[in-house]
Amino acid sequence: xxxxxxxxxxxxxxxxxxxxxxxxxxxxxxxxxxxxxSLYALQELLGALGQELLVAQSGExxxxxxxxxxxxxxxLDVRMPGMDGFETxxxxxxRERSSQTPIIFLTAHADEMNSMFRGxxxxxxxYLTKPVVPEVLKSKVSIFVELHMK
Numbered sequence: 001x002x003x004x005x006x007x008x009x010x011x012x013x014x015x016x017x018x019x020x021x022x023x024x025x026x027x028x029x030x031x032x033x034x035x036x037x038s039l040y041a042l043q044e045l046l047g048a049l050g051q052e053l054l055v056a057q058s059g060e061x062x063x064x065x066x067x068x069x070x071x072x073x074x075x076l077d078v079r080m081p082g083m084d085g086f087e088t089x090x091x092x093x094x095r096e097r098s099s100q101t102p103i104i105f106l107t108a109h110a111d112e113m114n115s116m117f118r119g120x121x122x123x124x125x126x127y128l129t130k131p132v133v134p135e136v137l138k139s140k141v142s143i144f145v146e147l148h149m150k
Contacts, residue, residue, distance in 0.1 A: 026052045027072035027145040032062040032088065033106070034080040038130065042075060045134050051145055059083030059091075066092050071101050072148035073141055076124075078107040078115060086122050093123040102144045106130055 029051050033039045039055055046053055054069065056062040060083055062076070074092065078085040085105055092098045105119040108130045116127045126140060 025149060026050065027148050028052045028054060028069050029141060029145070030054050030056065030062060030065055030069070030071045030074040030076075032056045032059070032075065032080075032085070033077040034058060035077070038077070038106075045132075045137065046075075046141060049138060049142060049145065059085065059088035062088050063091055066095070066098050066101075070097070073102045073104060073144035075104050075106055075137075075141070078105050078119065079109070086118055089119070089122040089124065102126075104128060104140060106132065 029046060029049075031039060031042045031046065031053060032055070033042065034057050036057070039057065043053055043055065051072070054065055054071075056065055059080055062074070063083075066074075076085045076089060080088075083091075089103050089105075092101065092103065102125045103123055104126045105116075105124045106128055107115065109115065119127050125144075128137065128140075
């Protein structure tokens with residue numbers, strides 16, 4: 001047996017095989033928006049990242065999902081009927097399990113500086129205006145996914 005063949009066998013033996021039915025690990029991303037069109041656009045955009053996307057159309061739905069899952073990042077619309085994004089973030093941050101989950105706020109109202117400060121005060125790591133720049137959003141989400149997977 002050559003040295004190359006021996007080295008290849010050693011690498012194969014040390015590498016977990018995906019042929020055994022194992023899927024590569026995928027991070028969970030929560031997308032929260034009450035507008036179906038926005039939710040669909042975000043799903044289409046983030047679907048290219050190959051991660052597991054979960055969606056919620058209200059703060060209440062988001063909280064239920066946050067109780068069941070650990071997320072690499074949460075994308076959270078600011079203005080929603082009922083429980084708004086700020087209250088949702090505050091409640092997510094209040095749980096020990098999700099207290100460090102990165103939250104990116106999304107808003108259609110770029111001129112609301114007080115709103116932005118309020119978002120950071122309840123634990124946002126970023127604040128983006130809609131329509132989002134696809135490359136920027138994918139890059140930011142990818143970074144949090146990568147950090148989560150380490």
